[in-house]
Amino acid sequence: xxxxLSPEPAQVAAPATTPAPRRTVRRRARTDEDGRQINWWITAxxxxxxxxxxxxxxxxxxxxxxxxDQLGGTGFELPTSIHLQxxxxxxxxxxxxxxxxxxxxxxxxxxxxxxxxxxxxxYAIARNMHRKFFKGIxxxxxxxxxxxxxxxxLPVVKQTALMGLDNQAGLILLYTVFGLSTNTxxxxxxxxSIPVELEEAALLDGATTWTVFRKVIFPLMSxxxxxxxxxxxxxxxxxxxxxxxxxxxxSAQTLPLANYVFQGQFNTNYTAAFASYLMAMAPLLIVYxxxxxxxxxxxxxxxxx
Amino acid sequence: MATTSATRAPLVPPxxxxxxxxxxxxxxxxxxxxxxxxxxxxVVLFFVLHTVPVLTGMFFSMTNYAGYGSWDFTWFDxxxxxxxxxxxxxxxLFTFGFALVATVAVNVISLAVALGLNAxxxxxxxMRGIFFIPNILSILIVGYVFNYLFSNSLPEIAERLGITALxxxxxxxxDLAWVGIVILAVWQAAAFNIxxxxxxxxxxxxxxxxxxxxxxxxxxxxxxxxxxxxxAAFFTINMVLSLKNFLQVFDHIVALTDxxxxxxxxxxxxLIYRGGFQGGEYAYxxxxxxxxxxxxxxxxxxxxxxxxxRESSPS
Numbered sequence: 379x380x381x382x383l384s385p386e387p388a389q390v391a392a393p394a395t396t397p398a399p400r401r402t403v404r405r406r407a408r409t410d411e412d413g414r415q416i417n418w419w420i421t422a423x424x425x426x427x428x429x430x431x432x433x434x435x436x437x438x439x440x441x442x443x444x445x446x447d448q449l450g451g452t453g454f455e456l457p458t459s460i461h462l463q464x465x466x467x468x469x470x471x472x473x474x475x476x477x478x479x480x481x482x483x484x485x486x487x488x489x490x491x492x493x494x495x496x497x498x499x500x501y502a503i504a505r506n507m508h509r510k511f512f513k514g515i516x517x518x519x520x521x522x523x524x525x526x527x528x529x530x531x532l533p534v535v536k537q538t539a540l541m542g543l544d545n546q547a548g549l550i551l552l553y554t555v556f557g558l559s560t561n562t563x564x565x566x567x568x569x570x571s572i573p574v575e576l577e578e579a580a581l582l583d584g585a586t587t588w589t590v591f592r593k594v595i596f597p598l599m600s601x602x603x604x605x606x607x608x609x610x611x612x613x614x615x616x617x618x619x620x621x622x623x624x625x626x627x628x629s630a631q632t633l634p635l636a637n638y639v640f641q642g643q644f645n646t647n648y649t650a651a652f653a654s655y656l657m658a659m660a661p662l663l664i665v666y667x668x669x670x671x672x673x674x675x676x677x678x679x680x681x682x683x
Numbered sequence: 684m685a686t687t688s689a690t691r692a693p694l695v696p697p698x699x700x701x702x703x704x705x706x707x708x709x710x711x712x713x714x715x716x717x718x719x720x721x722x723x724x725x726v727v728l729f730f731v732l733h734t735v736p737v738l739t740g741m742f743f744s745m746t747n748y749a750g751y752g753s754w755d756f757t758w759f760d761x762x763x764x765x766x767x768x769x770x771x772x773x774x775x776l777f778t779f780g781f782a783l784v785a786t787v788a789v790n791v792i793s794l795a796v797a798l799g800l801n802a803x804x805x806x807x808x809x810m811r812g813i814f815f816i817p818n819i820l821s822i823l824i825v826g827y828v829f830n831y832l833f834s835n836s837l838p839e840i841a842e843r844l845g846i847t848a849l850x851x852x853x854x855x856x857x858d859l860a861w862v863g864i865v866i867l868a869v870w871q872a873a874a875f876n877i878x879x880x881x882x883x884x885x886x887x888x889x890x891x892x893x894x895x896x897x898x899x900x901x902x903x904x905x906x907x908x909x910x911x912x913x914x915a916a917f918f919t920i921n922m923v924l925s926l927k928n929f930l931q932v933f934d935h936i937v938a939l940t941d942x943x944x945x946x947x948x949x950x951x952x953x954l955i956y957r958g959g960f961q962g963g964e965y966a967y968x969x970x971x972x973x974x975x976x977x978x979x980x981x982x983x984x985x986x987x988x989x990x991x992x993r994e995s996s997p998s
Contacts, residue, residue: 415803416803416804416805417802417803417804418805420799420802420804421804421805421806423799424796424799424800424804424810425806425810427796427799427814428810428813428814430870431813431814431816431817431870432813434825434828434829434832434870435816437828437832437836438828441831451839452836452839452840452843453831453832453835453836453839454836495725496725498721498725499721499722499725499726501721502718502719502721502722503722505718506714506718509714512718512722515722515726518726519726519729522729522733522734524927524979524980524983524984525733525737525976525979525980526927526930526931526952526972526975526976526979527931527952528931528951528952528955528956528972528975529736529737529740529969529972529973529975529976530733530736530737530740531955531956531959531972532740532743532750532955532959532960532965532968532969532972533735533736533737533739533740533743533969534732534736535960536739537732537735537736537739551728551732552732555725555728555729555732555733556732556733558725558729586715586717587715587717587718588717591721612818612819615821616819616820616821616822616823618821618822618823618933618934618937619933619934619952619956623956623960633821633824634821634823634824637823637824637827638823638937641827648831651827652828652831655824655827655828658821658824659820659821659824659825662819662820663816663819663820666816666819670808670812670815671808671812673815673819674811674812674815674878677815677875677878677879677882678878678879678881678882678885679882681878681879681882681883681917681920682882682883682886
């Protein structure tokens with residue numbers, strides 16, 4: 379796909395298959411006139427591709443609504459009658475309200491603590507990069523990106539148990555600390571693009587470093603805070619391995635963990651299982667439905683930095 | 684902290700001026716202690732919860748600790764035994780094969796979809812939204828859905844179409860189970876990579892393409908001479924991160940095969956988890972994890988070097 383280099387002058391007149399260049403608003407109107415039309419071929423192709431994403435979701439919904447005796451066949455058939463009992467079963471079997479509360483608590487806690495602390499660390503590093511101490515810390519934190527989780531997995535379980543952190547609060551702390559590597563990278567790059575003059579002006583007015591961070595820098599960081607917040611939220615909500623190894627008390631189970639335990643116990647009750655999967659997916663899907671544009675632009679912003 | 688010119692100084696009230704001169708003097712050598720208070724607690728926590736486990740792992744890898752009870756130093760016995768252990772070697776081979784196939788597949792598919800999404804199409808925002816959905820779903824739970832699809836629906840469909848090769852579950856077939864894991868991994872990871880590539884594509888100014896069109900470049904030439912070199916940095920990031928993430932594959936396998944049939948899809952992470960927590964091989968598996976750490980660091984650095992050299996060299 380990348381190696382063919384032969385120029386083909388014959389195709390100059392076929393701009394349809396090239397990626398549409400981004401233009402300034404002023405020029406867009408004109409280029410539309412000179413024949414850059416909507417590429418229906420690519421539109422159709424992408425719509426077919428998007429079915430690979432929609433079909434498993436459709437499958438989850440219809441299966442969750444069936445009775446066990448409707449399960450035969452390929453499974454893609456619509457349910458003949460809606461069977462909401464599955465949701466009630468799943469609700470009780472996985473102790474859904476408890477798992478949802480745990481997941482929500484851990485996710486919100488992790489996001490808030492991450493945003494408050496990681497941004498502060500990054501600010502101190504970004505503004506003192508010329509000092510050996512802060513530069514050293516920067517490389518220490520960022521190099522940890524390459525450390526795979528399995529090497530931490532076994533010892534951290536003993537350690538969290540010893541420190542009384544084998545619970546929801548411990549998980550919040552672990553997400554905040556383990557996220558520090560990547561988040562420092564994001565935040566430092568962003569803070570270095572904020573001009574120092576603003577802070578100097580505030581310092582001249584007698585503000586302390588702490589006030590400057592809280593009142594000047596933190597609000598200016600909001601685009602990157604959104605990016606990191608989204609990524610942390612998705613990570614903490616869906617993570618399976620950390621809750622699996624760290625949590626010791628079954629009443630602290632998160633949604634993925636509750637489904638894992640449920641899978642082991644009731645693996646023939648497919649319709650209730652699918653209702654349970656759907657309920658575990660739904661909260662974030664619903665949030666995403668409303669915040670879709672904002673989420674995607676947040677992630678894109680993070681990747682350009 | 685080089686402060687502003689003297690023209691500004693007269694505007695500053697007297698008390699702030701003394702502060703200014705103090706700051707200017709200290710700015711050259713010392714800094715506000717607040718900066719230290721901002722990093723030190725976090726770094727201490729990071730050290731305790733991240734670095735200490737790594738170090739204790741390295742320490743116990745040289746013992747015969749079973750995860751409980753007493754232990755003795757065995758020095759490098761664990762490491763020597765690892766290289767003789769067929770199960771370990773098999774897990775590494777599987778993990779690498781899987782990660783390689785999944786990385787290539789994810790990047791090819793993501794780049795293709797991103798190019799499509801970046802073209803002038805209808806429903807652009809909506810489709811972009813749909814393609815990102817897998818990223819917000821739990822791999823484990825999606826994995827359970829795929830598990831049912833692979834083991835019940837797919838054989839049924841294959842049978843109706845008369846494809847006998849697929850009429851039994853691919854997850855129950857030791858030679859094909861990995862394909863199911865790759866499909867799930869690609870399905871889930873493509874979402875994020877598409878968005879990264881799309882962000883990269885949008886940094887390319889349209890004028891470059893216009894100039895290329897005037898010079899007579901076709902679509903293939905435009906891709907290989909303009910698009911790809913200009914998003915090379917995004918390609919590097921995606922390749923390095925995908926490979927690193929896929930080498931640690933865990934959730935996918937728990938949901939689909941649990942390492943089976945037999946141990947044909949047992950990844951390194953799953954082996955460390957099982958042996959370490961359930962098999963009484965705490966020390967042995969931490970040694971395995973140390974090797975895994977070295978392998979991942981080596982591969983990531985190698986990849987960064989090769990890809991960055993590619994990036995900077997003229998194509």
